[in-house]
Amino acid sequence: MQGRRLLITIALLLSALWGGLLGYMHLSGSMSFLDRLEASLTDLRSTVIGARVPPPVTSIVAIDDQTAADNGYPLNRATLARVVAAVSALKPKVIALDLLLVDPGSDEGDAALALALQQTPSVIAAAGVFPKDVQVVGHDANDPLAAIPTASQMLLPLSRFSDIAAVGVVNVATDESGTPRFIPLISRWIERVDASFPLRVASLALGINPAFSPGGLALGDRHLPTDNGQRLPITFYGPRGTIPTFSAVDALAGRLPAKAIEDRIVVIGSTVTAGGDVFPTPFDPVLPGVEVMATAATHLIAGDSIIRDRNVRLLDSLIAVVLPLLLISLLAWRRSAIGYAIIASAAVAWAALNIAAFAHGYWFSAALPIAAALPPVLLFGAAEIWMDRRQAAHFAAQSHLLQRIEAPGLGEWLARDPNFLAKPIRQDAAVIFIDLSGFTGLSEAIGATNVREVLSDFFELVDEEARSHGGAVTSFMGDGAMILFGLPQPADDDATRAAACAVSLCERMRPWLVANPALRGRKTGFKVGAHCGPVVASRLGSGNRQQITATGDTVNVASRLMEVAAARGVELALSAALIKAAGADSVPLRSGRLEGPAQARIRGRSEGIDVWLWQGHLL
Known part of the structure; x- marks a missing residue:
């Protein structure tokens, strides 16, 4: 911020000096290098005003x-x-x-x-x-x-x-x-x-x-x-x-x-x-x-001659100082569509006033304000772009560091919009839970170093699938993860992409479990649950430490569906609501089979729900 303030101050000072120098030269009539531009703009003004009847x-x-x-x-x-x-x-x-x-x-x-x-x-x-x-x-x-x-x-x-x-x-x-x-x-x-x-x-x-x-x-x-x-x-x-x-x-x-x-x-x-x-x-x-x-x-x-005397030249010189200061101030104040529209409006207003004055018999210079304003504005814009790129590189490094520390995907959102979910919102979303089974006993058997490597590979696999299907991992919980589809804005195909992601996770997990050296010969499996419906997305935690997550019955049901999958001896349990929203035909079946609907009881709920069960072919 201090660097940008210094840049703005220097730009304003240099533009004032540049405009003042050109204005002084204009007063003395030693601006021959602008004569061709002024001639063209004078001819343009004459053409715009048109011919007139002489007295x-x-x-x-x-x-x-x-x-x-x-x-x-x-x-x-x-x-x-x-x-x-x-x-x-x-x-x-x-x-x-x-x-x-x-x-x-x-x-x-x-x-x-x-x-x-x-x-x-x-x-x-x-x-x-x-x-x-x-x-x-x-x-x-x-x-x-x-x-x-x-x-x-x-x-x-x-x-x-x-x-x-x-x-x-x-x-x-x-x-x-x-x-x-x-x-x-x-x-x-x-x-x-x-x-x-x-x-x-x-x-x-x-x-x-x-x-x-x-x-x-x-x-x-x-x-x-x-x-x-x-x-x-x-x-x-x-x-x-x-x-x-x-x-x-x-x-x-x-x-x-x-x-x-x-x-x-x-x-x-x-x-x-x-x-x-x-x-x-x-x-x-x-x-x-x-x-x-x-x-x-x-x-x-x-x-009826046009007036271009010392008073007109003095006003030209004043405009040569004020116009670049105004444009740089507007550019520094608000670099947005509104800001650029104000800058364009100021330039158009000056051009309109210049033409109107010409039509009423006053020849104000058109080339001088352009020569006074254009170089400072372009240089200031270039300096701001350079500074923005430096800041962007800095923020990218911070974002990369944030994504390495936080759950993958969250840092990307926060870097894009620091106010993301500053207030809780209620919206429809699709939720996937995945969890490694039998991992607690495995941790004791393979040691902390191997556990770290296994979980790192697991997290990377889950994050790749989530990103490839347009979802985001909102949290990793030990040996499990939660994936959300519908943030920052819900989409019509959230359920479709969630169903495809759930199946793709299963297809990748089976060969990964077999190929991982630390897991070979171990009784380690996985279970996946997926559901869709209304959720409350928000930030949880204090001002110093916050986490983005989703809560509500939809999230609870998706988590409990992993238990349904494990109890039924399948890898994936999808709610009938998700299948209906996605369309049964949209669930890929190239390496497994989908059966249902079947009634299933959900722990913590008095009523059961209809579920579809997906089981991949054994390798």
Whole structure:
């Protein structure tokens, strides 16, 4: 018990330290080794919740396969200018051009595009190139830019366009599967700080300059929590086309629906097959990059982005400590079906709460609690199994010793159930008595050593037959034994097995008496009696010394039937009640004969009973 308490204490302490370490790493954002698991579980949660209808904030005009087929790809600046002008004519709130305008085109085309961008508030794309190695950045509570990685190169649009339109960086932060999970809202390059493409779009649409604070972004009276490094977590509304998408061909032909453009943000970008700007998401393996930008812009305008800020990470870290402590405590408290059901219920409840929080816009980590709880619980379970095996080996040794000291069979029951027959029970059972006749005088003749060897062999023979027929020896009494069928639970075939055991004992006793050297030439025999009926099974004795036995009239009759067998000159007397319960046909007759029923008087009883007599063939 002390060893198990020590094990539980150590397990709780180590699980708390392990969960605390993982929680600290999670707070600092250095848990990249769990990114793949978290990505899979995030996709699973998104799939469970399902697609949703986006707010009527953004529309997409796509340079799609039909546009490329009709006008070539990439579009020349003159054609792109016509698309921008057609969209601008329908009075959108902002036009966002998700295309890198880093190289000059024809003078006429560039001039036409610059003119078209002047008609409506516009945002054009820039892109940063970041080092491949993971950057280690500092955290300064007073400097919201302290955790922002620095680009090694920035692809900026031509100045003739950036002088007219706002510039936003289109980089996204993807997980190991390539799925965009965050939009870095600001990027640094040398002494330059640029807002992201979606943030420029939202700021221009709202007419508000963004204000950053540690862990948050303010757009006027709107406060949006951000994750480490001023990143905006994003989720997706559905597969491609969930955000209303129209072909640039329709724009060129004047077929754009005015309601889908007017007073909305319109993002123009490429969706050409094999264009390369696609990302896998939970709803679509090839979601166009322009729809990722449109999704992020919608989040910022509508305020429906999922929340994963420092407070959420702090709660994640707390769960990483509490959950393994809870599971180990439950496992230590009750290792049973009920205990395992409680543990499973706790795990299911956590999973359900995690999914419900995700559905309501809070991104709690799923991988962190699993990583925090699974290793300690598995190690604790393995340690308990190891300790249980050691205890089982100890108890087996004690049980073996008990069976060597007690009558065979009793120790096995007690080892299995220490409370066995702590209270007397009344039930039906079949009882067999066997006794060696003429043994008292034999003891004087052969000496104590030979007597011990003879009785040891006798007891072993009786115990083997009792076990092979499903009975148990409840006591050895000098040169006799009592066998009980019906403990710990009565069975329908107790009488059948008892009858077969009684006959089998007789069949083995005859050759054993003949073959035993100490008994050869001696007038030693045996007698067996068997009966069935109600008995009272109980423990007899004090708290320091107890013996399991059965009492009652059934036991007395079975014992007296040995006298009937001896008086009738047979080896075995079975009560008619036993034969009836077993069925006369079930008594084996291969080496003897069964006769009856016959009336027999039982010493100590006023009335006789019907008995059947079995005599084996002489060898």
